[in-house]
Amino acid sequence: MREMIISELMQALHELARAFAHFLPRLIVMLILVFVGWVIAAVIRGLLRSILRLIKFDKLSQNAGASQLLTKAALPSATEMLSRFAFWVAWLGFILLGVSVLGIMGLQEQVARFFIFLPRLFVAMFIMFFGLLAASFFSRAALLAAVNANVPSPRLLSLALRSVIIVFVLSIAFEELGLAEQTMLVAFGIGFGALMLGLAIAFGMGGRDLARRFLEKRFVRGKKDENEDELSPL
Amino acid sequence: MKLAEESFLTDDFLRQLINVGEVDILVGLPTHNNAKTIGSIVHTIQSGILRGFPRERAVIINADGGSRDGTPELVTGVSIDDMRPASNLFALRTLHSISTRYASSPVSEVAFRTILAAAELLRAKACVIMSPESANIEPEWLSKFLSPIYRDGFDLVTPTYSRHKFEGLLITNLLYPMTRALYGLRIREAYSSEFGFSGRLGTQFLGQNVWNDGTEGDGVELRFTLAAITGKFRVCQSFLGERDHIERRAADLVPALRQTVGALFTALEPDFPVWSVVNGSEPAPTTGADQQVLLDPLRVNRKRLREMFLTGVAELESVFQSILSLSTLAELQQIARLPEDEFHYPAELWVRTVYEFAASYQKSVISRDHIIQALAPLFRGRAYTFLVENRNASAADVENNIEGLCLAFERLKPYLLQMWKSRE
Numbered sequence: 262m263r264e265m266i267i268s269e270l271m272q273a274l275h276e277l278a279r280a281f282a283h284f285l286p287r288l289i290v291m292l293i294l295v296f297v298g299w300v301i302a303a304v305i306r307g308l309l310r311s312i313l314r315l316i317k318f319d320k321l322s323q324n325a326g327a328s329q330l331l332t333k334a335a336l337p338s339a340t341e342m343l344s345r346f347a348f349w350v351a352w353l354g355f356i357l358l359g360v361s362v363l364g365i366m367g368l369q370e371q372v373a374r375f376f377i378f379l380p381r382l383f384v385a386m387f388i389m390f391f392g393l394l395a396a397s398f399f400s401r402a403a404l405l406a407a408v409n410a411n412v413p414s415p416r417l418l419s420l421a422l423r424s425v426i427i428v429f430v431l432s433i434a435f436e437e438l439g440l441a442e443q444t445m446l447v448a449f450g451i452g453f454g455a456l457m458l459g460l461a462i463a464f465g466m467g468g469r470d471l472a473r474r475f476l477e478k479r480f481v482r483g484k485k486d487e488n489e490d491e492l493s494p495l
Numbered sequence: 496m497k498l499a500e501e502s503f504l505t506d507d508f509l510r511q512l513i514n515v516g517e518v519d520i521l522v523g524l525p526t527h528n529n530a531k532t533i534g535s536i537v538h539t540i541q542s543g544i545l546r547g548f549p550r551e552r553a554v555i556i557n558a559d560g561g562s563r564d565g566t567p568e569l570v571t572g573v574s575i576d577d578m579r580p581a582s583n584l585f586a587l588r589t590l591h592s593i594s595t596r597y598a599s600s601p602v603s604e605v606a607f608r609t610i611l612a613a614a615e616l617l618r619a620k621a622c623v624i625m626s627p628e629s630a631n632i633e634p635e636w637l638s639k640f641l642s643p644i645y646r647d648g649f650d651l652v653t654p655t656y657s658r659h660k661f662e663g664l665l666i667t668n669l670l671y672p673m674t675r676a677l678y679g680l681r682i683r684e685a686y687s688s689e690f691g692f693s694g695r696l697g698t699q700f701l702g703q704n705v706w707n708d709g710t711e712g713d714g715v716e717l718r719f720t721l722a723a724i725t726g727k728f729r730v731c732q733s734f735l736g737e738r739d740h741i742e743r744r745a746a747d748l749v750p751a752l753r754q755t756v757g758a759l760f761t762a763l764e765p766d767f768p769v770w771s772v773v774n775g776s777e778p779a780p781t782t783g784a785d786q787q788v789l790l791d792p793l794r795v796n797r798k799r800l801r802e803m804f805l806t807g808v809a810e811l812e813s814v815f816q817s818i819l820s821l822s823t824l825a826e827l828q829q830i831a832r833l834p835e836d837e838f839h840y841p842a843e844l845w846v847r848t849v850y851e852f853a854a855s856y857q858k859s860v861i862s863r864d865h866i867i868q869a870l871a872p873l874f875r876g877r878a879y880t881f882l883v884e885n886r887n888a889s890a891a892d893v894e895n896n897i898e899g900l901c902l903a904f905e906r907l908k909p910y911l912l913q914m915w916k917s918r919e
Contacts, residue, residue, distance in 0.1 A: 398862065401814060405868040408810050409749055411803055415810050494665035494751045494874075495686065 284363075291359035298355020306348035313340040327393050350379065385434040392430025396423045421456070428452055504612055508595040512616050515591045519551035520544065520641060521619035521694075523610035526557055527601035529627035530564035536632055537573040540625060541590060543637030548645070550588065554617065557594035558609040560601025566627075567594035604706070604715040611701040619694045621645040624716075626688035631739045639733040640691030643782065650728035652691035653720060653779075655683045656738035657787035660885055660893045661795060664878045665748075667897050669849060670717075670755050676904035677763070677911075678724045679773035683732060683786050686717040686755045696728050714758025721762045725769045734783025748871050757867045760856040771912060775905060788890035800879040801838060805831050807872020814869050818855040823847050827873070840880040842903045847910060848873055854914035 313319075322328045322339035336342060357372040400423035407415030432449040436442055504512075522540050526533060537555065544553045557570040571592045597609045607624070614622045621644040623637065643649040666684065674685045700722050723730050763770065778785075808815075808831040815824050826844055833839070849870075856866050885893050 401861065401865055404810065405814070405865055408803075408807050409868060409871050411799075411806070415806070493662050494748050495663055495755065 287363050290362050294355050294359035294362065295352075298352050298358070301355065302348045302351035305351050306344045309347050310340060310344040313343060318343070321394070322390075327390065350382075354379070381437055381439065385437040388430060388434045388437060392426065392434070396426035396430065399423075399426060421460075425453065425456060504609065504616075505595060508593070508609075508613075509616075511593045511595075512613055515554050515593065515617060517552065518554045518591075518617045519620050520548055520553040520645070521610070521614045521617060521622040522553070522555045522637070523607075523614070523622060523624045524555060524557045524570065524627060525560070525601075525603065525606035525610070525624070526562060526566045526570070526627045527560040528562045528564045528566060530562070530566050530569055532630070533566050533569050533627055534573055536625065536627055536629065537570055537592070539632050539634055540637060541573070543634035544590060546634055547638035547641065551645075552588050554591040554593060554613075554619075556610050556613045557592070558606040559594055559596045560606060561596060561599040567596065570594050603713055607715050607719070608701070608706055611697045614694055614697045615701055619697075621691065621693060622697055623691040624689060629689065629739075631737060633736070636689070636735055639735060639782065640689070643731050643733065644691050644693050647731075648729060649731045649780075650693040650696040651720065651723040651730045652733050653682055653684050653730070654687050654689055654735045654738075655732050655781065655784070655786050656735055657784075657789055658738060659789045659791060659793060660888070660890070661793055661882060662738075664881060665751055665755060665874065668845070668877055668881055668900065669874070670759065672846075672897070672901040672904040673759065673849060674721070675776045675901055676908050677770040677773065678721065678766075679770075679776045680724050680730060681776050681778045681901075682720060682724075682730065685720045686714065686758075688716065689735075690716070690720075691733075692719070692723070693728075696723055696726070699726060699728075713754040714761075717755055717758040718762055721759075721766065725766050731780040731782065732785070734781065734785070734787075737789075748874065749868055752867050752870060752874070753864070756870065757863070760853050760863075760867075763853060764857055767915070771915075776901075786894070788893050790890060795882055797879055797882050798835075800875045800882070801835065804840075804872050804876030804879060807869075807875070811869055811872065814861070814865065817860045818866055818869060819848065819851050823851055827876075830876075838879065838883075840876045842900045843907065845873075845877045846900075846903045846907045849904075850907060850911040850914065853911060857915065 318340050319328065319338050322331075327339055331337070331339060331342065337345075354376070357375055361369050361372045400419040403422045404415050404419035406412075407418050412418065428449060432445045435445040522544070524533075524537070524540070529536075540555060544551075555570065557567055559567045559570075571594050573592065593613075595609060597605050610622070610624065613619075621641045623640040625632065625636075640652050640654075643652050666686070670686060671681075671683055675681050700719055703722070720730075808827055812824075812828075815827070819827070823844070827848070830838065830840055830844075852866060852870050855861075856863055860866070881896075885896060888896065
């Protein structure tokens with residue numbers, strides 16, 4: 262009986278040792294991958310940081326309004342953020358690659374999913390950045406046009422346009438990521454519809470006089486006010 | 496005949512030019528739906544040529560931007576014989592009139608390029624661009640523009656006019672003082688729809704200018720004047736009399752700013768080696784009066800100008816933070832808080848504002864078009880102050896005030912240079 266127990270125990274120990282001997286090279290490969298990945302990720306971070314500084318990405322980000330958001334959230338500059346993001350994505354990719362080498366069932370599927378998700382993440386970020394840039398540009402254009410046309414509440418108009426563009430961009434980005442597609446779609450539909458309805462009601466009811474004056478000024482020549490445009494600037 | 500521009504000009508137009516042969520004088524007439532006035536303008540031009548240059552070979556080139564009212568047909572249809580009995584004028588040469596449609600919509604840059612290309616192909620010695628909207632054009636204008644070029648060897652003749660003291664505020668408060676301070680030559684109307692130039696200057700500009708087919712902005716007339724100054728061509732002014740354009744409803748301020756200030760700011764970058772070493776300014780040779788100021792009573796809504804300035808300063812603070820220095824912005828906000836009767840936008844502050852806009856434009860701190868648009872409310876504030884300052888001023892007082900502003904632009908030029916270099 263005692264011998265049987267010792268024999269089973271020894272067999273279990275042998276199997277454990279064999280399994281460990283089988284696993285050890287994979288673990289070493291994983292550690293090597295993680296280390297090499299860290300080095301490559303650090304190089305990518307350095308390169309990206311230099312390129313972004315060269316193309317003055319911070320300036321572009323400032324124009325897009327992204328820098329202001331980062332500052333408010335006490336985060337580093339857009340260049341630093343993007344460089345760090347690239348570092349972590351690259352290193353995480355290598356870590357997951359290393360994990361997949363271990364051959365743990367279930368994890369491999371998750372790793373594959375991550376690599377499929379990665380391009381979508383980049384596209385979503387791209388959409389977000391240029392969406393913010395567009396929102397900033399068009400809202401400023403609307404603000405300037407409204408101020409120069411003497412339209413009441415120009416900042417409100419500009420803010421409304423900016424909000425609409427950001428909501429629109431967010432919905433596209435979330436759709437690209439495949440996150441809460443239905444929720445975002447419905448939320449966007451409701452939000453956009455409500456905004457348009459609100460504007461229509463506000464302009465139709467609250468701004469009747471304003472609309473009348475605007476249309477008269479625009480189309481009825483006889484009603485044209487005496488203004489500085491009668492003085493030729495040139 | 497050189498056919499360097501053959502890919503740009505249509506075959507039909509080239510054929511017509513070949514039929515004309517070489518000319519001494521070329522009159523360029525850019526048009527777009529000017530049927531109401533073009534007939535009398537062409538008659539006046541023909542009369543001017545017959546009176547001043549009867550022995551010279553001359554051609555009228557109409558560059559039309561897609562008129563739908565038969566303007567080109569009217570230009571080519573006007574016969575010189577119609578005026579002979581009345582005026583008793585006779586041409587010793589054939590006076591040609593050619594029309595070409597350069598585009599389906601008017602683009603002043605393309606029209607000008609077409610005329611320059613025609614002038615080069617025809618080897619014109621002296622050219623003049625006439626506005627189809629000049630209501631009071633006189634035959635003598637042709638001689639006033641062409642004689643200094645054809646007989647005295649000048650390369651560019653810009654006009655001076657009798658103007659109401661409150662007309663052309665953008666010219667008197669920005670364009671004239673700034674071009675004078677930066678380029679060192681006192682040209683009153685650096686941006687004009689009527690001017691004369693030599694074939695030499697036209698060819699030079701045609702070859703050197705980067706033509707963008709009008710897609711990247713306007714102001715080719717101003718760029719042409721600046722090119723003449725920077726190219727060391729001989730520039731003079733000619734007094735034409737009262738300026739009375741048919742389209743008196745003036746261009747809106749923002750498009751006017753784009754055409755003039757936008758073009759000037761754009762030119763500052765390539766012209767930096769020239770203007771950065773200029774000190775002071777010299778008067779340009781002028782035939783006739785330098786400038787006449789009219790003082791007729793004129794009702795102007797000054798209150799609205801101030802209101803739009805106040806709105807601009809309040810609403811565009813975030814935009815101004817990108818363009819202006821903190822001290823300039825603070826001063827603007829301070830004067831915006833002043834009551835109406837104390838409101839005053841001082842000349843020095845205006846000059847610093849304009850220079851800071853120019854430096855920000857060069858650096859493209861935000862979209863360049865947005866920078867130009869942001870200047871509009873501030874210009875209104877300055878215009879308000881100018882109107883108040885000169886409400887009861889005599890012609891001499893107005894001239895003195897403009898001269899004072901010009902000197903402020905010259906005095907503060909180092910400030911622009913400092914910002915320009917620091918921003919580099």
